[in-house]
Amino acid sequence: MATIGNESLSIIDVAKRLDPNGDTADVAELLAQTNEIVQDIPWIEGNLPTGNRTTIRTGLPQTTWRKLYGGVPVSKSTTAQVDDACGILTSRSEPDVDVVSMANDPGRFRLDEASSFIEAMGQDFCTALLYGDTSINPEQFYGLQPRYNELPGGSAAPAAANVIDAQGSGSDNTSIYLIGWGRTTVYGIYPKNSRAGLVHRDLGEIDAFDANGDRYRAYGDLFDWKCGLVVKDWRYVVRICNIDVSDASSGTGTMANQKLIELLIDAKNRMPRLSGNIQPRVYANRTIRSALEKMALNKSNAALSIREAAGQFQADFLGIPIRTVDQLLNTETALS
Numbered sequence: 001m002a003t004i005g006n007e008s009l010s011i012i013d014v015a016k017r018l019d020p021n022g023d024t025a026d027v028a029e030l031l032a033q034t035n036e037i038v039q040d041i042p043w044i045e046g047n048l049p050t051g052n053r054t055t056i057r058t059g060l061p062q063t064t065w066r067k068l069y070g071g072v073p074v075s076k077s078t079t080a081q082v083d084d085a086c087g088i089l090t091s092r093s094e095p096d097v098d099v100v101s102m103a104n105d106p107g108r109f110r111l112d113e114a115s116s117f118i119e120a121m122g123q124d125f126c127t128a129l130l131y132g133d134t135s136i137n138p139e140q141f142y143g144l145q146p147r148y149n150e151l152p153g154g155s156a157a158p159a160a161a162n163v164i165d166a167q168g169s170g171s172d173n174t175s176i177y178l179i180g181w182g183r184t185t186v187y188g189i190y191p192k193n194s195r196a197g198l199v200h201r202d203l204g205e206i207d208a209f210d211a212n213g214d215r216y217r218a219y220g221d222l223f224d225w226k227c228g229l230v231v232k233d234w235r236y237v238v239r240i241c242n243i244d245v246s247d248a249s250s251g252t253g254t255m256a257n258q259k260l261i262e263l264l265i266d267a268k269n270r271m272p273r274l275s276g277n278i279q280p281r282v283y284a285n286r287t288i289r290s291a292l293e294k295m296a297l298n299k300s301n302a303a304l305s306i307r308e309a310a311g312q313f314q315a316d317f318l319g320i321p322i323r324t325v326d327q328l329l330n331t332e333t334a335l336s
Contacts, residue, residue: 035122036323037129040281041188042181044230051085051141051228052189085134086191086228087141089124091117094208094218114221121225126327129229130177141228144177148239151335159234162270165335166263167254168244173332174285175243176260178267178320180236180278189228197226236278238267245330248291260292261303264317280320285328289315292322 046052059078066072093114103109132143150160166173179186190197203220210216231237240263247253248260264282274280284292293315296304305316315322 035126035325037126037281037283037325038122040179040181040279040323042183042279043188043190044183045194046084046086046189046192046228048083049192051083051191052230054082054084054230054232055079056082056232084189084228084230085141086189086197086226087128087132087139089121089128089225089227091121091223093117093221093223094206096208097205097217097219100219110219110221114223118223121223123327125225125227126325130325130327131329143229144231144237144239145175147231147234148237148241149335151241159237162235162238163335164238164240164263164266164270166240166243166259168242168247169334170244171331171333172245173242173334174245174248174288174328174330175332176240176264176267176288177283177328178238178240178264178271178280179283180271180274180280182236182278185233185236185278186229186231189230191226194226197224199224199226235270235272238270240264240267241332241335243288245287248288251291255291258295260288261295261317265303268318268320274320282317282320282322283325283328284322285326285330286324287330288328289322289324292317 044052056079057077058080061075061077062073063075064072091114093110095110095113100106100109128140129143131145132140133146134140134142135146148159148163150156151163151165152160181187199222201222201224203222205217206220207215208218208220243260243263244254247255268274268280271278271280292304293306296306296315303318306313307316
C-alpha cells in the first residue's frame with residue numbers, strides 16, 4: 001500500500017491518519033486484503049459533502065509562431081466542471097452475545113465475525129467501480145463501463161478513443177482495463193470531512209431476529225463506506241472490450257497468435273505516459289489472467305513475465321502488474 005509519488009494515499013493510509021484509534025484502519029485493511037484493486041486506488045478527500053467537483057480541461061490554448069514586430073493573439077484553455085457523487089455501501093453484523101462472551105478477545109472476535117460482511121462490501125464496491133451506472137442505480141456511484149461504453153467513430157465521446165475492440169461477439173465476452181492511477185488522473189474519493197468515508201458504529205447489545213422473527217440478544221456492528229470515483233483525465237483509462245472468453249482460454253479464433261498481448265500493447269500506447277506520479281495497473285478476471293500467465297510461461301514471450309514479490313507470484317506486462325478482479329464478468333454483451 002505505498003504512496004504514489006509520495007502524495008497519494010491508499011485507503012489504509014488515509015484511515016490510519018484520520019482514525020488513530022484503529023477501528024476504521026482495521027476495516028480498511030480487511031477491504032484491501034479481499035480485493036486487489038482496492039489496494040491500488042489512491043484516495044482523496046472530496047471537496048463536497050456528497051462527493052467531488054472536478055474541473056477538467058477540455059481544450060488547450062493556441063500557441064503562435066511570432067515574427068519580429070508581430071503580435072500574439074490572446075488564447076486560453078477551455079474547461080468543464082464535473083460532479084462525481086459518492087454512494088453509501090452498508091453492512092451489518094449481529095453475532096449472538098453468548099457466542100461473543102466465550103471469546104478471549106470479544107472485540108477482535110466481533111471484527112473477525114464481521115470480516116465476511118466487509119469482504120462482501122469490497123466485492124460490491126468493485127462491481128460498482130466497473131459497472132455502476134447512476135442512471136440505472138442512482139444509489140451507487142458512476143463506474144468505468146458507462147464512461148467507456150462506445151467504440152471510436154462518428155459522434156462518440158472523446159473517451160471512446162480509449163476503447164479497443166477485441167472483435168469478440170455474442171454474450172461470452174469480457175474486458176481488460178489498464179488504469180493509470182494518480183492524483184491528476186484517476187482516483188477514489190470520499191466525502192469532505194469524513195474518515196476516509198469509512199464508519200464503524202458499535203451499536204452495543206441489541207435485539208436481533210432469527211429466521212422465524214424471534215428475538216435474541218446480539219452485539220450490533222454497522223459498517224458504512226461512502227465512496228466514489230473520479231476520472232479526471234479520461235486518457236488514463238483504457239478498456240479492451242469484446243474479448244471472447246472461450247477463444248482467450250484456448251488461444252484460438254479471435255484470440256489466436258498472442259492476440260491478447262498485441263491488444264495490451266495497443267492499450268499501453270494509448271496512455272500519454274506511465275511514469276512519474278502515475279501508477280499503472282492491468283485488471284482482468286481469473287479466466288483472462290490464467291490465459292496471460294500461460295503465455296508468460298513461454299520464454300520466447302518477453303512482454304509477459306512472472307516474478308516472485310513479497311512471497312507471492314506476480315504476473316507483469318512490460319513491467320506493469322496484472323491484478324485479478326473477479327467482478328469483471330465473462331458474460332458481457334459485445335459492444336458494437
